[in-house]
Amino acid sequence: MEPLIQCRNVVKIHRGRGLDGLKRGFKAVDDVSFSIEKNGNFGLVGESGCGKTTLARAILYLDPPTSGKVIFDGVDLGSLGLRQLRTFRRRMQIVFQDPHSSLDPRMTVYDSLSEGLINIGVDRVDRTKKISRLLDLVGISSTLSSRFPHEFSTGQRQRIVIARALTMDPEFLILDEPVSNLDVSIQAQVINLLLDIKQELKLTYLFISHDINLVAYMCDRIAVMYRGKIVEQSPTDELFSNPKNEYTRMLLASIPGSSGLSDAIDADIARGESIENTARHVVSNSTSRTSDEPDIAEGTR
Ligand SMILES: Nc1ncnc2c1ncn2[C@@H]1O[C@H](COP(=O)(O)OP(=O)(O)OP(=O)(O)O)[C@@H](O)[C@H]1O
Numbered sequence: 396m397e398p399l400i401q402c403r404n405v406v407k408i409h410r411g412r413g414l415d416g417l418k419r420g421f422k423a424v425d426d427v428s429f430s431i432e433k434n435g436n437f438g439l440v441g442e443s444g445c446g447k448t449t450l451a452r453a454i455l456y457l458d459p460p461t462s463g464k465v466i467f468d469g470v471d472l473g474s475l476g477l478r479q480l481r482t483f484r485r486r487m488q489i490v491f492q493d494p495h496s497s498l499d500p501r502m503t504v505y506d507s508l509s510e511g512l513i514n515i516g517v518d519r520v521d522r523t524k525k526i527s528r529l530l531d532l533v534g535i536s537s538t539l540s541s542r543f544p545h546e547f548s549t550g551q552r553q554r555i556v557i558a559r560a561l562t563m564d565p566e567f568l569i570l571d572e573p574v575s576n577l578d579v580s581i582q583a584q585v586i587n588l589l590l591d592i593k594q595e596l597k598l599t600y601l602f603i604s605h606d607i608n609l610v611a612y613m614c615d616r617i618a619v620m621y622r623g624k625i626v627e628q629s630p631t632d633e634l635f636s637n638p639k640n641e642y643t644r645m646l647l648a649s650i651p652g653s654s655g656l657s658d659a660i661d662a663d664i665a666r667g668e669s670i671e672n673t674a675r676h677v678v679s680n681s682t683s684r685t686s687d688e689p690d691i692a693e694g695t696r
């Protein structure tokens with residue numbers, strides 16, 4: 396099967412000036428290659444500053460690669476003009492870590508979700524239908540769509556950001572640390588929501604996190620990034636059972652920025668549970684523990 400997305404030798408150099416005022420180039424992404432199959436769930440894991448967001452932005456051509464290629468559905472994005480690129484970009488969306496800065500505080504939820512639809516000429520009746528359906532999908536009641544972002548909890552805001560990413564009917568979603576700003580119990584809800592949505596809408600994911608356990612829970616294949624390079628990539632089970640790279644082994648041995656979620660997963664691993672069962676078990680427990688969490692009290696899920 397032809398992959399939906401391919402990165403071929405992608406390099407991104409950030410240009411800036413050093414303390415001495417001289418121009419310097421910093422290779423934030425260094426010769427990165429991977430492919431994601433249609434409907435795949437590909438994880439990218441690495442410590443803070445290793446180049447994950449830079450790579451995500453390069454893939455979407457928000458900040459194009461310095462060299463190398465990004466091929467989406469057989470088309471080299473570098474070969475497209477701005478207009479064609481804009482059309483292609485609708486099929487690829489990104490959800491960032493911080494739902495506060497992702498939503499304009501002066502716009503209602505309805506207006507935030509309308510923006511892209513207006514740009515492509517969807518009329519008001521169809522917009523309203525679609526926005527209600529998407530809010531419903533992410534567990535936010537559409538009766539709340541006239542409210543502003545500050546009237547929602549952080550978890551609800553991230554649900555709204557996810558709904559907005561879906562307004563363009565994308566096939567490919569980049570999730571860049573989408574739950575890192577959320578409490579552990581809410582993290583689990585949002586992770587499970589993302590998995591449900593993926594299945595329902597047959598999406599392809601690139602899931603980015605510094606938390607290898609979370610990536611293992613979400614993804615069937617994992618690439619480990621270190622200082623701009625992919626040092627290892629393999630199916631999740633294989634990466635855990637037979638890590639080949641020293642850095643991967645270190646990540647597995649001492650999980651950086653270990654969250655409560657990872658700690659709970661760790662505890663289960665220590666008891667000898669398989670990583671996949673463990674993670675699913677922990678996440679579903681966290682979800683049921685917080686079923687009356689105000690975060691979704693007004694939602695439809
Ligand atoms: N626009 C920019 N100009 C110059 N340097 C940048 C720019 N954006 C990022 N960098 C640098 O590139 C490197 C990679 O940053 P990036 O944000 O991609 O890392 P990351 O893996 O996403 O980190 P985090 O886990 O903290 O989000 C860092 O050293 C960062 O300081």
Ligand SMILES: [Mg+2]
Binds near residue numbers: 447448449571
């Ligand atoms: Mg980042």
